[in-house]
Amino acid sequence: MKAITHTRFGGPDVLHLVDIPTPEPTPDQVRVKIHASTVTSGDVKMRGFENIPWTMALLARPMFGFFKPRQPILGVAFAGEIDTVGQDVDSFTVGDRVFGITGMNMGTNAQFICVPATSSISTMPANLPFNDAAAIPFGSLTAMHFLKAGKIKQGDHVLIYGASGAVGVAAIQLAKNLGATVTGVCSSKNLSLVQSLGADHVIDYTQTDFAQNSQTYDIVFDTVGKTTFGKTKRVLAAKGRYLLTAFAIRHLFQMGLVNLLSKRRMVCSVSTDSRDDLQQVKAMIEAGTYRAVIDRCYPLEETAEAHRYVDGGHKVGSVVLTVAHGPGDSGD
Ligand SMILES: NC(=O)c1ccc[n+]([C@@H]2O[C@H](COP(=O)([O-])OP(=O)(O)OC[C@H]3O[C@@H](n4cnc5c(N)ncnc54)[C@H](OP(=O)(O)O)[C@@H]3O)[C@@H](O)[C@H]2O)c1
Numbered sequence: 001m002k003a004i005t006h007t008r009f010g011g012p013d014v015l016h017l018v019d020i021p022t023p024e025p026t027p028d029q030v031r032v033k034i035h036a037s038t039v040t041s042g043d044v045k046m047r048g049f050e051n052i053p054w055t056m057a058l059l060a061r062p063m064f065g066f067f068k069p070r071q072p073i074l075g076v077a078f079a080g081e082i083d084t085v086g087q088d089v090d091s092f093t094v095g096d097r098v099f100g101i102t103g104m105n106m107g108t109n110a111q112f113i114c115v116p117a118t119s120s121i122s123t124m125p126a127n128l129p130f131n132d133a134a135a136i137p138f139g140s141l142t143a144m145h146f147l148k149a150g151k152i153k154q155g156d157h158v159l160i161y162g163a164s165g166a167v168g169v170a171a172i173q174l175a176k177n178l179g180a181t182v183t184g185v186c187s188s189k190n191l192s193l194v195q196s197l198g199a200d201h202v203i204d205y206t207q208t209d210f211a212q213n214s215q216t217y218d219i220v221f222d223t224v225g226k227t228t229f230g231k232t233k234r235v236l237a238a239k240g241r242y243l244l245t246a247f248a249i250r251h252l253f254q255m256g257l258v259n260l261l262s263k264r265r266m267v268c269s270v271s272t273d274s275r276d277d278l279q280q281v282k283a284m285i286e287a288g289t290y291r292a293v294i295d296r297c298y299p300l301e302e303t304a305e306a307h308r309y310v311d312g313g314h315k316v317g318s319v320v321l322t323v324a325h326g327p328g329d330s331g332d
Contacts, residue, residue, distance in 0.1 A: 001019070001020060001021070001022040001023075001110060001111040001112045002017060002018070002019060002110070002111050002300065003017075003018060003020055003073050003109065003110035003111065004016065004017055004018075004073065004074065004075075004109040004110070004300060004303040004304075005018050005020070005072040005073055006047060006069055006072055006074065007068055007069070007072055008068050008069070009047065009048050009049055009065075009068070009069065010047070010048050011047075011048060011050075012047070012304040012305070012307040012308050012311070013304065014047065014048070015047070015074075015303050015304040015307060017300070017301050017303075020110075022111070022112050023112060023113065023114045024084075024114070025084055025085070025086045025114040026086055026114070027086040027087045027088040027089075028086055028088050028089065028116050028117060028118070029086045029089070029114045029115060029116055029117065030082050030084070030085050030086065030089055030092050030098075030114070030115060030117050030121070031082070031083045031084040031085075031112055031113070031114045032078060032080045032081065032082060032083060032098060032100075032112065032113050032114075032115065032121075033080045033081050033082075033083040033111065033112055033325065034078045034079070034080040034108060034110060034111055034112060034113060034323045035079055035080045035081070035130035035134075035322070035323055035325075036078070036079045036080070036130040036131045036133065036134035036135075036320055036321065036322055036323060037075045037077060037078050037079075037108045037109050037110075037134055037300070037320070037321045037323060038075065038076075038077045038108075038134050038135060038138060038318050038319060038320055038321060039074075039075070039109075039298075039303065039306040039307055039309075039310050039319045039321060040076060040077070040138045040166060040310070040318070040319075041165070041166065041310065041313075042076060042138070043074045043075060043076065043106075043109075043307070043310070044307055044310045044311050046064060046069075046074060046106070047074060047307060049061075049064075051311075053248035053249070055248055055249040055250075056247075056248055056249065059249075063104065071105065071106045071107060073106060073107045073108070073109055073110050074106050074107075074109050075102075075106055075107065075108035075109030075110070075321070076101050076102050076103060076106055076108060076137075076138055077099075077100075077101050077108060077134050077135075077136075077137045077138045078099065078100060078101075078102070078108040078113060078134060079097075079098070079099040079124060079130040079131070079132075079133035079134040080097075080098065080099075080130065080323075081095060081096065081097055081098070082094050082095060082096040082098055083112065085117070086117070089117040091117050091118075092117055092121075092123075096123050097123060097124040097130075097133075098121050098122065098123055098124060099121070099122065099124050099130075099133035099134065099136060099137060099278075100115065100119065100120050100121030100122060100137060100278065101120045101137035101138060101141060101273045101278070102115060102119070102120075103120070103271075103273045109300065109303055109321060110300075110323075111300075111323055111325060118275070119275065120137070120141065120273045120274065120275045120278050121275070121278075122275070122278045122279055122282055123282075124282075125282050125285040125286045126286060128285065128292075130322075131292075131294060131297060131320045131322065132291075132292035132294065133292075134318075134320055134321075135166075135292040135293065135294050135317065135318035135320055136281060136285070136292055137273070137278060137281075138166055138167075138318070139165075139166035139167050139168075139169060139170035139171075139317070139318065140170040140174065140277070140278075140281045140290070141271055141273045141274065141277050141278060141281070142166075142167045142170070142245065142271040142273075143167050143168075143170035143171035143174050143221075143223070144170075144174055144274070144277040144280070144281065145269070145271040145272055145273070145274070145277070146167075146171070146221060146243045146245060146267065146269075146271070147171065147174055147175060147178065147219070147221070147243075148277075149243065149267045149269060150219045150221065150241040150243045150265070150267055151241065152175060152178050152180060152219060153178075153179070153180075154178065154179030154180070155179060155180070155181070156175075156179075156180045156181070156218040156219055157180070157181050157183070157215070157216070157217045157218050157219075157237075158171075158175045158180040158181070158182050158183070158217060158218065158219040158220075158221060159182075159183045159184075159185065159210060159217040159219070159220045159221065159235070160172050160175065160182060160183070160184050160185065160199075160221050160223060161185045161205075161210065161220065161221065161222040161223060161224065161226065161227055162185070162186070162222060162223035162224030162226065163184030163185055163186040163190070163194045163199065163202075163223075164184075164186040164187070164190035164193060164194060164316050164317070165223055165224055165315065165316075165317070166315070166317055166318050167223040167224075167245055168184070168186070168194075168223045168224070169193075169194075169197055169293040169316075169317045171221055171223055172184050172194060172197045172198055172199050173197050173198060173284070173289070173290045173291070174281075174284075174290070175219075175221075176197075176198040176199075176289075177284050177289050177290065180219075181200050181201075182198065182199045182200050182201070183199065183200065183201040183202070183203060183210075183215070183217070184197075184199035184201070184202050184203070185202075185203045185204075185205050185210050186202065186203075186204070186205065187204060187205060187206050188204050188206055188207070190316060191204060193293070193316065197291075197293070210235065211227075211231045211232060211234050211235055212234075213235055215235065216235050216236065216237045216240070217235055217236060217237060217240060218237050218239075218240050218241065219240065219241045219242075219243065220232050220235065220236055220240065220241075220242050220243070221243040222242070222243065222244050222245070222246075223245050224245070224246060225244060225245065225246025225247065227244075229242050229244075229254060229258060229266055233264065236264055238263055238264070239263050239264065239265075240264050240265075241264070241265045241266075241267060242258075242264065242265070242266045242267070243267045244266070244267065244268045247268040251266075251268045252268060254266065255267070255268050292317070292318065293316065293317025293318065294317055294318050294319075294320055295315045295316040295317050295318065295319055296309060296315075296319050296320070297319075297320045297321070297322055298319070298320070298321055298322070299321070299322050299323075299324065300321050300322065300323045300324070303321060306319050306321060
């Protein structure tokens with residue numbers, strides 16, 4: 001099969017298209033013929049360990065490899081068809097259209113992947129194109145993990161900072177589905193998108209500092225790691241929750257202190273990419289209350305170019321890789 005691999009950490013130039021043996025499923029696995037995958041903010045970090053605090057890089061290295069990548073194939077999200085089922089699997093059949101996420105195992109920037117049938121994989125929402133399905137899992141499962149950790153409830157006022165990124169566009173839609181009143185913070189060019197996703201209010205961060213607002217929020221969800229608790233607490237309700245996806249060791253110490261000494265709560269954690277959450281998001285898509293947001297699509301062969309774009313830090317929603325399986329096949 002064709003796959004994009006990297007045998008050393010570094011910039012996008014370390015990524016190469018190679019031919020490697022197609023994996024065979026174990027009895028509890030299914031093999032997915034991938035039609036679409038993504039390049040996420042997480043993938044570009046794992047590629048080179050650049051642009052992340054050195055303390056976090058040090059913690060991550062034992063898991064991802066000290067001197068070279070343990071997993072040479074990046075990519076966490078996939079959408080495709082079940083191609084083979086292991087002998088113990090009865091929950092999927094060959095030909096099922098599926099989507100899912102492999103989390104820390106990665107490996108989806110390839111034509112095929114084997115995953116446990118009990119992992120975060122589901123049949124796709126009816127009539128959804130593969131590209132849209134691949135764009136769903138990373139942002140939505142991260143956002144769902146954090147909103148649940150922040151104990152979101154109906155009627156909460158929630159501010160989503162970084163509302164136009166993969167996690168942000170998901171967080172707006174999920175918070176609306178869960179009955180919250182939502183304020184999205186983004187730059188001028190993304191205001192109308194954020195409104196179209198259901199945000200009740202928008203703040204342009206290039207014009208207005210949300211922390212000077214007179215409104216207070218039950219949850220402030222910083223999806224891009226650009227705010228501080230010190231500044232945010234001015235607009236956080238007395239028992240408000242501050243959620244942070246991108247954090248360093250110092251934030252973990254700060255979280256301990258905040259949670260010990262105040263009624264407010266700070267949440268820094270790693271998404272667990274729950275299978276149940278994927279089912280819940282699938283139901284929202286089928287109900288017409290959740291949609292994919294795709295910025296750009298690249299063919300698998302141009303993954304390095306996609307990484308260069310994501311490295312810029314200003315993508316809107318997801319960057320999708322289309323995976324072809326023969327001449328004339330565009331992937332979707
Ligand atoms: N803890 C976890 O389990 C976990 C899981 C997934 C992701 N993450 C982390 O979460 C972060 C966000 O992920 P993502 O995939 O959503 O990122 P992303 O899609 O790359 O985010 C890009 C968006 O960020 C916005 N942005 C950039 N600078 C901004 C600023 N100063 N203020 C407000 N918005 C700004 C951009 O909007 P403009 O172009 O308008 O500036 C752009 O739309 C990453 O650091 C990722 O590693 C953590």
